């Protein structure tokens with residue numbers, strides 16, 4: 143039998159178009175062919191289990207091989223095989239129409255690159271690297287005749303009978319001149335490692351040497367000999383396919399090290415296992431807080447029935463969990479569609495929601511069962527929790543019970559507990575609770591000490607996400623304000639309307655203000671004289687919470703705040719009229735002395751805000767020496 147024919151598709155020559163589109167991803171041809179081989183093997187196993195296979199199933203290892211001389215790569219399976227009729231149907235029609243559809247859909251689209259690697263081009267992808275493809279196959283059906291199909295990627299094909307003893311399919315690619323890079327052991331191995339590492343049927347590529355015991359030597363010590371064994375490149379039962387109840391912590395850690403060999407052990411993990419309303423398995427690991435470099439490297443891997451698809455899991459995994467590691471396997475994730483479709487796809491949305499819920503439940507459970515250990519991990523997991531609360535309302539609803547606030551003395555409180563903790567001492571005259579925080583304990587120490595002298599509690603908010611989190615908490619918590627310790631003088635930060643009598647008369651206050659205006663000579667300082675406690679600093683420089691947050695937003699490129707970025711920094715300079723030094727300044731005989739002391743008090747305030755530098759700092763040091771010498 144020999145039959146020539148033309149494949150009936152509309153697009154004249156799909157080959158060059160596909161080749162162009164998939165420029166960077168030619169390597170997926172191997173994934174496609176090996177997964178077809180695996181599919182055919184699994185179909186056979188199913189038939190066998192249904193009693194429909196008349197012969198022994200035998201060894202079903204899929205084999206990948208290459209021949210540098212002949213310039214071929216071969217994928218061979220012992221699966222169900224095809225009859226000549228089936229080849230015409232499945233290869234000529236289905237495989238080619240799939241490819242034609244791909245071209246039709248994407249030839250005018252700018253986002254073609256976006257879907258590369260996500261579109262299972264199937265059998266046709268062989269033509270990305272081969273100038274000719276031979277397929278020799280024999281069906282499992284009794285008395286089936288082997289068939290050979292050849293095609294050069296055009297719409298012409300040829301089918302003949304073939305000599306093939308055993309059941310299954312062999313696909314031989316005659317590699318094109320511009321794809322000879324694939325005729326390389328290392329290259330093929332690395333493609334198999336990437337895409338086929340967890341396929342459910344053993345895949346052999348080459349051989350390996352193994353040392354096995356071979357009797358004893360004269361001293362009765364075991365002797366070893368080297369034997370050549372098949373090199374199986376995959377683990378057919380990866381951890382995520384197993385029942386969580388059968389697994390130990392050590393199994394999860396071992397699997398993590400296998401996935402990310404150079405990484406530190408993770409903090410904990412979540413085994414996902416859903417049957418309904420969609421299918422999803424996987425393991426998500428919480429890593430220790432990482433440097434950017436490592437975050438980039440260790441991404442979550444997405445599989446579909448154990449075939450690696452991509453590590454770009456955007457849209458499938460909620461954004462705040464993108465920093466997690468691990469694998470997700472779902473046949474329900476549509477891989478052959480464009481990004482915008484993926485975002486609106488209902489099963490993707492459900493998967494996304496499910497993952498969010500599972501992660502929240504796991505964190506809640508850890509918190510409840512072992513709070514001490516949970517607290518010890520907070521520095522690493524806090525960022526996920528805060529980011530999650532900020533970005534997903536549903537997550538916030540759960541996380542508000544296990545999100546922690548950390549104080550400067552390394553104590554942890556839930557939101558409710560913290561409210562109780564500061565309720566009596568940190569309520570202002572309008573019955574608002576004021577939470578004080580520091581973003582930099584070393585730089586803001588003067589202010590922290592001032593807060594402590596009033597027995598106020600100070601929260602540590604020095605993470606990269608904390609400036610957003612502070613805003614967010616304020617929106618969520620009722621009658622609660624958050625203020626950085628240096629946002630005002632201590633008396634004003636939590637304004638309890640406790641009036642302190644001023645030792646200065648109105649006249650004297652005016653005079654003090656004039657002296658300072660001259661000494662400071664900076665229009666970005668709003669100078670005022672207040673009657674504070676004599677223990678507070680003589681001069682305090684603050685930037686209001688509102689002003690600073692606006693500035694922060696502008697720095698981060700927040701939409702409407704851009705103009706704030708161009709405004710000069712405005713500070714409040716508060717002179718404590720009740721401080722002894724201010725009295726001394728007023729009483730000084732000479733103007734020169736008044737200026738010297740005012741400048742000194744001002745510079746001290748600048749210093750406590752880390753704002754003193756350059757010639758101002760030099761002058762301050764000189765003046766300090768002079769004053770010390772007096």
Ligand SMILES: Nc1ncnc2c1ncn2[C@@H]1O[C@H](COP(=O)(O)OP(=O)(O)OP(=O)(O)O)[C@@H](O)[C@H]1O
Pocket residue numbers: 174178179182219221222223224232233236237238240262263264265266311
């Ligand atoms: N090694 C094989 N053994 C038996 N049948 C095969 C083999 N390879 C391909 N086929 C048949 O050819 C059909 C088309 O294959 P192709 O890879 O193009 O598409 P697919 O596997 O159905 O889908 P996908 O686009 O996801 O790969 C398959 O559905 C299968 O019936």
